[in-house]
Every structure is written in structure tokens, then in C-alpha cells.
């Protein structure tokens with residue numbers, strides 16, 4: 001599978017249900033560019049928020065963006081897409 005690093009969302013994969021292997025591959029790819037990713041502390045805090053959010057689907061995917069949260073949460077320039085009240089923010 002070819003992975004589009006810029007925007008892995010449901011439009012980029014055949015299904016919103018993805019395997020652990022693919023998620024691991026995406027995370028590894030994101031970590032190859034340390035300048036664009038958040039610290040482990042921020043990453044884990046973001047994931048904790050997603051894990052307790054009713055919008056998390058299949059344990060992997062945000063219902064609002066269609067993104068795999070374990071991937072999206074890696075990036076400094078991404079924020080929670082919850083309309084009107086993001087649950088986590090971009091990091092400058």
C-alpha cells in the first residue's frame with residue numbers, strides 16, 4: 001500500500017477500518033521527520049483525549065475528520081476537528 005503522508009483520511013484509504021500494521025507504518029513514517037511532530041508528552045495527552053471522546057470510531061478513527069487519530073495526533077500543525085470546540089490544539 002502506498003501511504004500518503006500529507007493527508008491520510010478516509011478518502012485516501014479503501015476503508016476507515018485499518019490494520020494495526022498500517023497504523024504502525026504510518027506512525028513510523030511520521031516520525032521520520034522530527035521537525036513536524038509533537039513531543040511524546042503532547043502526543044500521549046492528545047491520544048488520551050481521543051480515547052475518551054465519543055467521536056472516536058472503531059477505536060482508531062475520528063468521526064469528524066475521518067483521520068486515524070494515532071497518525072493525526074503526531075503532527076504539530078494538526079488540531080482536533082471537533083466543530084467549534086477543538087479538544088486539542090496545534091502546537092506552534
Ligand code: SF4
Nearest residue numbers: 050053062080082087
Ligand atoms: S480528534 Fe477530537 S473529535 Fe476526533 S476523536 Fe479526537 S478528541 Fe474526538
